[in-house]
Amino acid sequence: MNTQFIADGVVAGATIALGATGVTLTYSIMRFSNFAHGELISCGGYLTLLLAGGIGSIATASAVPIDPFSVGWGVLAAGLIAMIATGLLALLLDALLFRRLRGAGASISVVMASFGASMALRALLEVVFTSKPAYFSRELEIATPVAFGLRATPDQLLLVVVAAVLVAALYLLLGHTSLGRSMRAVSENPALARVGGIDVGRVERATWLIGGALACASGVMLGLVVQIRPFMGFDLLLPLFAAAILGGIGSVPGALIGGLIIGLSEAATVQWLGAEWRAGVAFAVLIAMLLVRPQGLFASRL
Amino acid sequence: MTADLVGLATYASVFLAMALVNGIACLGLNLQWGQTGLFNVGVAGFIAIGAYASAIVTTPLAQAHAGGFALPIAVGWLAAMLAAGGASALVGAATLRLRADYLAITTFGVAVVVQLVALNAQRLTGGAFGIAFIPRPFEVLASQPLLFATANLVLVATLVAGLFAGLEKLVRSPWGRVLRAVREDERAAATLGKNANRYRLQAFALGGALMGLAGAVQAHLIGFIAPDSYQAGLTFQIWAMLIIGGSGNNLGALVGAGLVSVIWSVTGLATGTFFAPDEQARAAALRVVAIGVLLSAMLVLRPRGLLGERVMVSRHLDQKPPGSG
Numbered sequence: 001m002n003t004q005f006i007a008d009g010v011v012a013g014a015t016i017a018l019g020a021t022g023v024t025l026t027y028s029i030m031r032f033s034n035f036a037h038g039e040l041i042s043c044g045g046y047l048t049l050l051l052a053g054g055i056g057s058i059a060t061a062s063a064v065p066i067d068p069f070s071v072g073w074g075v076l077a078a079g080l081i082a083m084i085a086t087g088l089l090a091l092l093l094d095a096l097l098f099r100r101l102r103g104a105g106a107s108i109s110v111v112m113a114s115f116g117a118s119m120a121l122r123a124l125l126e127v128v129f130t131s132k133p134a135y136f137s138r139e140l141e142i143a144t145p146v147a148f149g150l151r152a153t154p155d156q157l158l159l160v161v162v163a164a165v166l167v168a169a170l171y172l173l174l175g176h177t178s179l180g181r182s183m184r185a186v187s188e189n190p191a192l193a194r195v196g197g198i199d200v201g202r203v204e205r206a207t208w209l210i211g212g213a214l215a216c217a218s219g220v221m222l223g224l225v226v227q228i229r230p231f232m233g234f235d236l237l238l239p240l241f242a243a244a245i246l247g248g249i250g251s252v253p254g255a256l257i258g259g260l261i262i263g264l265s266e267a268a269t270v271q272w273l274g275a276e277w278r279a280g281v282a283f284a285v286l287i288a289m290l291l292v293r294p295q296g297l298f299a300s301r302l
Numbered sequence: 303m304t305a306d307l308v309g310l311a312t313y314a315s316v317f318l319a320m321a322l323v324n325g326i327a328c329l330g331l332n333l334q335w336g337q338t339g340l341f342n343v344g345v346a347g348f349i350a351i352g353a354y355a356s357a358i359v360t361t362p363l364a365q366a367h368a369g370g371f372a373l374p375i376a377v378g379w380l381a382a383m384l385a386a387g388g389a390s391a392l393v394g395a396a397t398l399r400l401r402a403d404y405l406a407i408t409t410f411g412v413a414v415v416v417q418l419v420a421l422n423a424q425r426l427t428g429g430a431f432g433i434a435f436i437p438r439p440f441e442v443l444a445s446q447p448l449l450f451a452t453a454n455l456v457l458v459a460t461l462v463a464g465l466f467a468g469l470e471k472l473v474r475s476p477w478g479r480v481l482r483a484v485r486e487d488e489r490a491a492a493t494l495g496k497n498a499n500r501y502r503l504q505a506f507a508l509g510g511a512l513m514g515l516a517g518a519v520q521a522h523l524i525g526f527i528a529p530d531s532y533q534a535g536l537t538f539q540i541w542a543m544l545i546i547g548g549s550g551n552n553l554g555a556l557v558g559a560g561l562v563s564v565i566w567s568v569t570g571l572a573t574g575t576f577f578a579p580d581e582q583a584r585a586a587a588l589r590v591v592a593i594g595v596l597l598s599a600m601l602v603l604r605p606r607g608l609l610g611e612r613v614m615v616s617r618h619l620d621q622k623p624p625g626s627g
Binding site: 024027032035068112115119120121124127130131238242277278280283286294 | 402
């Protein structure tokens with residue numbers, strides 16, 4: 001049996017997990033499914049591209065690839081700045097749109113607003129950058145054997161490590177810091193948390209910043225491994241939701257494992273059924289979970 | 303000059319017929335969302351199911367896709383309603399007992415999968431090339447464009463008028479009152495012995511059937527369908543129509559459909575005139591941004607839409623109880 005799909009699946013799964021973590025956080029703190037989360041991913045990708053171009057024009061050395069990777073330090077620095085910028089963009093969206101509707105009590109109209117925002121942001125990216133795909137680097141990379149006969153490019157390995165570090169950091173933040181405690185309290189019971197003296201607004205702002213930053217990281221990964229285009233985040237949206245529901249909405253480890261399962265099943269589908277059916281996998285998993293175990297594998301709050 | 307006028311009248315008839323078709327889908331969405339509070343993010347998928355179902359049963363014998371039964375158009379409409387309504391019932395049965403967000407996510411998934419099947423299941427749907435030679439009503443008049451367009455407009459207008467009257471009757475009936483009761487306060491409705499999920503399922507299936515019908519009617523007006531026509535942008539347009547016109551109000555749904563169709567085609571003409579050919583794709587995206595901003599602004603500033611929902615209570619409430627003077 002050809003097991004190469006395991007390597008490809010883990011890389012795709014890491015990308016999905018980063019986005020699904022943001023979806024799960026937004027859901028458990030703000031209590032709505034954010035359909036614009038995919039666009040945070042796309043915006044993160046494009047912001048990094050812009051910033052890397054900017055850095056490259058100041059310091060040409062930044063664009064020189066660091067051996068054995070395909071990109072220079074410019075893209076990495078740009079990615080870090082873009083993570084903050086994407087977090088701020090999420091905050092801005094919330095201030096302009098979501099917060100006004102969340103207060104009104106009609107929870108589902110926030111979902112609709114996020115759908116509208118998703119459409120508008122995606123179209124805006126198309127207006128500015130056109131629908132032509134863009135790339136961080138034109139370098140070609142050779143996949144090297146890693147273990148058990150699996151092959152991966154150095155970029156892919158780096159990205160999996162970065163994703164693991166980010167999710168672990170979030171897990172520690174939730175479990176061991178005062179902000180994390182407040183976030184868990186708000187996800188458990190916002191009214192009680194407020195009475196207990198927790199600044200719910202601060203918790204919500206932190207959630208947007210974290211969710212946006214992780215989305216951006218996901219966008220950079222996708223841009224490095226595949227390409228950057230306006231629809232990249234939107235096409236990832238169904239896998240994101242499926243992963244979040246699979247892992248149990250509200251659970252960060254669940255989002256990680258859900259993301260990996262979706263990534264692996266997508267890669268297996270590509271290998272045995274054909275690439276054109278890839279997008280159907282997430283839907284099949286989603287329906288199966290809703291029918292059999294709608295609370296997810298790890299039913300828990302944060 | 304007269305040729306121009308004839309052309310203009312033909313264009314107006316075709317445009318109106320298309321706007322009315324959008325109105326049918328919008329009426330379906332109003333039943334789901336406006337009356338019952340069910341959030342469907344896969345409208346385009348259900349429209350596509352209807353369009354393909356009707357095309358498959360009505361086209362003449364074909365090798366490029368499944369079906370080719372050459373059945374009458376009316377049978378195609380019926381097949382479309384059954385297929386889209388059935389699909390909606392399945393989705394509803396799987397998700398309506400769960401949180402509202404799960405229905406949204408699942409319908410979103412339906413649209414993605416329908417798009418996938420339309421593109422890739424070549425033997426069923428004709429793949430990216432779609433299905434051609436779908437019979438059009440009044441085909442014998444096709445050599446006289448104005449007469450042809452007018453006849454079709456009258457047909458669609460009659461259909462919409464019938465649907466509108468039926469839906470108005472339905473939402474004022476006890477059944478419609480239960481839908482709104484379920485939407486406003488499920489627990490209160492349950493204490494009155496109403497099975498909330500059954501009513502939700504009925505409304506969702508009926509709404510889906512209307513979307514399927516819209517897809518079929520449109521397919522027969524144009525005579526050709528392809529997967530490209532049923533992307534997320536269509537869902538978004540139908541939503542914009544309902545929110546702008548006034549959710550919960552059937553007339554609002556139709557007014558919204560007309561208004562957004564006008565905005566859409568006027569901005570289309572404008573971008574066609576003012577942008578260079580190689581900038582057309584960008585300009586088209588700009589239109590979507592405009593509609594998205596309009597929808598979001600409407601949600602924040604005037605959530606009830608242009609017309610808004612009218613308070614509807616039983617007509618018996620007006621009557622004074624006997625003996626009260």
